[in-house]
Amino acid sequence: xxxxxxxxxxQVRAEDVARHAGVSRVSVSRTFTPGASVSDATRxxxxxxxxxxxxxxxxxxxxxxxxxxxxxxxxxxEIDTPHRSAMIAELSxxxxxAGKVTxxxxxSGYEERVKDALLQAISFRTEAAIILSGAPxxxxxxxxxxxxxxxxxxxxxxxxxxxxxxGPDNRAAGKTALKALLRAGCKRIAxxxxxxxxxxxxxxxxxxxxxxxxxxxxxxxEVDGFTSYQAGLELGTALLDREDRPDGIFCTTDLIACxxxxxxxxRFGLRTPDDLSVIGFDNIQQAEWxxxxxxxxxxxxxxxxxxxxxxxxxxQPSSETVKLPAKFVWRNSVQKARVPMR
Amino acid sequence: xxxxxxxxxxQVRAEDVARHAGVSRVSVSRTFTPGASVSDATRxxxxxxxxxxxxxxxxxxxxxxxxxxxxxxxxxxEIDTPHRSAMIAELSxxxxxAGKVTxxxxxSGYEERVKDALLQAISFRTEAAIILSGAPxxxxxxxxxxxxxxxxxxxxxxxxxxxxxxGPDNRAAGKTALKALLRAGCKRIAxxxxxxxxxxxxxxxxxxxxxxxxxxxxxxxEVDGFTSYQAGLELGTALLDREDRPDGIFCTTDLIACxxxxxxxxRFGLRTPDDLSVIGFDNIQQAEWxxxxxxxxxxxxxxxxxxxxxxxxxxQPSSETVKLPAKFVWRNSVQKARVPMR
DNA sequence: CTGATTATTGTACACGTTTGCATCTGCATA
DNA sequence: TATGCAGATGCAAACGTGTACAATAATCAG
Numbered sequence: 001x002x003x004x005x006x007x008x009x010x011q012v013r014a015e016d017v018a019r020h021a022g023v024s025r026v027s028v029s030r031t032f033t034p035g036a037s038v039s040d041a042t043r044x045x046x047x048x049x050x051x052x053x054x055x056x057x058x059x060x061x062x063x064x065x066x067x068x069x070x071x072x073x074x075x076x077x078e079i080d081t082p083h084r085s086a087m088i089a090e091l092s093x094x095x096x097x098a099g100k101v102t103x104x105x106x107x108s109g110y111e112e113r114v115k116d117a118l119l120q121a122i123s124f125r126t127e128a129a130i131i132l133s134g135a136p137x138x139x140x141x142x143x144x145x146x147x148x149x150x151x152x153x154x155x156x157x158x159x160x161x162x163x164x165x166x167g168p169d170n171r172a173a174g175k176t177a178l179k180a181l182l183r184a185g186c187k188r189i190a191x192x193x194x195x196x197x198x199x200x201x202x203x204x205x206x207x208x209x210x211x212x213x214x215x216x217x218x219x220x221x222e223v224d225g226f227t228s229y230q231a232g233l234e235l236g237t238a239l240l241d242r243e244d245r246p247d248g249i250f251c252t253t254d255l256i257a258c259x260x261x262x263x264x265x266x267r268f269g270l271r272t273p274d275d276l277s278v279i280g281f282d283n284i285q286q287a288e289w290x291x292x293x294x295x296x297x298x299x300x301x302x303x304x305x306x307x308x309x310x311x312x313x314x315x316q317p318s319s320e321t322v323k324l325p326a327k328f329v330w331r332n333s334v335q336k337a338r339v340p341m342r
Numbered sequence: 343x344x345x346x347x348x349x350x351x352x353q354v355r356a357e358d359v360a361r362h363a364g365v366s367r368v369s370v371s372r373t374f375t376p377g378a379s380v381s382d383a384t385r386x387x388x389x390x391x392x393x394x395x396x397x398x399x400x401x402x403x404x405x406x407x408x409x410x411x412x413x414x415x416x417x418x419x420e421i422d423t424p425h426r427s428a429m430i431a432e433l434s435x436x437x438x439x440a441g442k443v444t445x446x447x448x449x450s451g452y453e454e455r456v457k458d459a460l461l462q463a464i465s466f467r468t469e470a471a472i473i474l475s476g477a478p479x480x481x482x483x484x485x486x487x488x489x490x491x492x493x494x495x496x497x498x499x500x501x502x503x504x505x506x507x508x509g510p511d512n513r514a515a516g517k518t519a520l521k522a523l524l525r526a527g528c529k530r531i532a533x534x535x536x537x538x539x540x541x542x543x544x545x546x547x548x549x550x551x552x553x554x555x556x557x558x559x560x561x562x563x564e565v566d567g568f569t570s571y572q573a574g575l576e577l578g579t580a581l582l583d584r585e586d587r588p589d590g591i592f593c594t595t596d597l598i599a600c601x602x603x604x605x606x607x608x609r610f611g612l613r614t615p616d617d618l619s620v621i622g623f624d625n626i627q628q629a630e631w632x633x634x635x636x637x638x639x640x641x642x643x644x645x646x647x648x649x650x651x652x653x654x655x656x657x658q659p660s661s662e663t664v665k666l667p668a669k670f671v672w673r674n675s676v677q678k679a680r681v682p683m684r
Numbered sequence: 685c686t687g688a689t690t691a692t693t694g695t696a697c698a699c700g701t702t703t704g705c706a707t708c709t710g711c712a713t714a
Numbered sequence: 715t716a717t718g719c720a721g722a723t724g725c726a727a728a729c730g731t732g733t734a735c736a737a738t739a740a741t742c743a744g
Contacts, residue, residue, distance in 0.1 A: 080427045
């Protein structure tokens with residue numbers, strides 16, 4: 001018998017429900033369209049039949065003629081990094097709460113991938129693309145715009161008209177870090193940073209150094225490796241191995257800070273904050289762990305996301321650059337103030 | 343003048359490209375359809391015009407009549423957890439490499455959310471849903487199937503015909519853990535587990551206990567809190583505070599293990615592996631950190647994903663349950679063997 | 685009971701693609 | 715030259731929705 005089963009007839013369509021409920025197809029559509037006019041009787045019939053048949057509105061088709069896909073692209077590399085994963089968790093949660101659907105695009109690996117990511121986003125008529133790492137080619141950004149897509153760059157500052165650029169005030173945080181170390185009475189101050197740092201991270205370093213120059217203190221800069229725990233281990237080892245061993249280190253990232261603290265403890269037998277003061281950035285989960293108890297800066301994640309969502313849901317948003325203050329989180333990796341304030 | 347700007351005319355359509363290139367609309371479609379018949383001349387014209395106009399095939403529309411969306415849903419809670427985020431990173435990467443697009447659905451929070459997640463996945467005619475946490479209502483699973491969707495449950499064992507259930511062999515790992523502690527010469531063996539553990543985690547505990555009974559040794563079970571670092575801290579504190587302080591602890595999760603190790607070090611001045619042997623599970627990044635150097639089990643992530651992708655891309659896959667061996671990763675949180683093997 | 689008003693339903697088209705079929709062109713073969 | 719054939723192109727019909735507009739049924743004031 002039916003030897004040629006059409007492989008298409010898989011899905012449950014509105015028409016199937018209509019037939020089953022004995023109503024018109026549009027009544028089905030109206031039942032699932034908020035604010036449409038259907039009598040309670042037919043709505044009830046439709047809902048019942050839909051339940052039985054397992055019908056769900058096909059949002060691909062629906063998006064097609066309403067030209068609103070409801071999809072937002074999240075473009076990120078190194079998703080398994082503590083700070084990044086926390087950001088993605090928050091973002092996806094909030095997007096969902098706002099009725100949006102998140103499409104995750106992993107751009108780890110070759111750099112070309114952020115381009116492919118955006119092309120993919122365009123193909124799916126994503127309403128917006130939130131870029132957590134890497135920056136797109138300007139011409140590609142134009143293609144995004146010409147397809148009615150919004151662009152958000154987090155922690156990245158390029159000259160992108162038409163996009164929202166948002167992130168913490170890294171420079172200010174760098175300054176605060178220096179002041180905190182001075183106030184803790186540190187005499188030999190150092191900075192540990194990755195040699196492959198992003199723009200955002202370099203800003204922290206610049207803020208720190210600028211504040212040091214302003215205060216007239218020398219700062220020892222150790223810059224090497226990637227932005228990782230392992231790099232922190234190496235950076236810490238290099239710093240602590242010196243003749244003039246530093247007693248206060250600002251690490252541009254919590255991961256680096258954890259590495260530095262472990263280097264101090266495991267390789268030199270030094271403890272924070274007694275022998276060494278350490279400050280990080282990001283406030284990752286591990287910063288709270290009892291083995292680190294790291295004084296650090298919390299990214300203003302909530303505020304960033306608030307702004308992000310608000311911007312994405314306005315009709316014709318204008319280009320904007322927003323810097324939000326990072327919150328200084330006092331824990332116990334910095335010596336208690338030995339120098340009075342002011 | 344044009345006071346009623348149609349807010350729809352945003353996108354660049356195939357027709358625009360066709361007009362610009364002076365060819366038929368279908369030629370545009372064929373240019374972007376692999377294996378379609380177009381002359382090199384027209385293809386070139388089309389590609390050029392598409393480039394200029396910034397045209398990208400609308401995959402929503404394309405999915406509509408090919409009934410292949412290319413989208414795969416990733417359903418997960420607690421995305422910012424080390425193991426989970428690593429899994430998501432790998433999965434999204436591999437899916438992308440396989441030409442699929444990943445839709446991330448965060449189900450943290452109320453339990454009802456996994457239901458909503460699947461409904462959303464159905465709405466977008468997702469080709470498959472990979473569920474990393476929580477299990478769907480069986481009737482809902484049927485709705486998935488009736489819409490031609492595939493279901494994969496990772497680390498979850500329910501009776502779900504029509505789905506792929508895959509994960510590590512947790513029981514076997516539990517047994518291995520016990521043997522390792524015995525071989526290390528531990529005399530008072532304990533187990534630390536969350537009170538809100540998932541099925542998969544409970545299996546590890548069962549395997550451990552079963553092996554202990556078989557070997558005729560007592561094991562002290564401390565079960566409390568959530569599956570987190572903080573719980574580990576509490577569990578470790580409770581265990582090490584006892585009169586008969588254990589000298590070997592199997593933690594059902596690396597996060598718990600890190601908490602236990604920190605409790606030992608920070609609160610009791612005990613060190614691994616000298617004073618205490620600890621084994622974890624998951625092989626998260628922090629397990630490798632020098633402050634923990636944790637002996638643990640690596641989830642067979644690659645194999646799981648291999649199987650996952652293979653299963654999802656076969657035409658009519660049959661229900662299947664797959665257990666893959668977890669790899670024992672020797673580091674330095676367990677005393678070197680004092681008892682000869684065998 | 686009639687006419688006006690409103691609530692509901694049906695018709696037809698649009699959204700942007702892909703694809704089966706038919707047409708057309710050019711070219712080699714008989 | 716007529717025939718066959720392969721490749722390129724156009725036409726039209728789908729895919730599953732939402733919605734403007736017309737048509738119908740129900741309600742209500744007089």
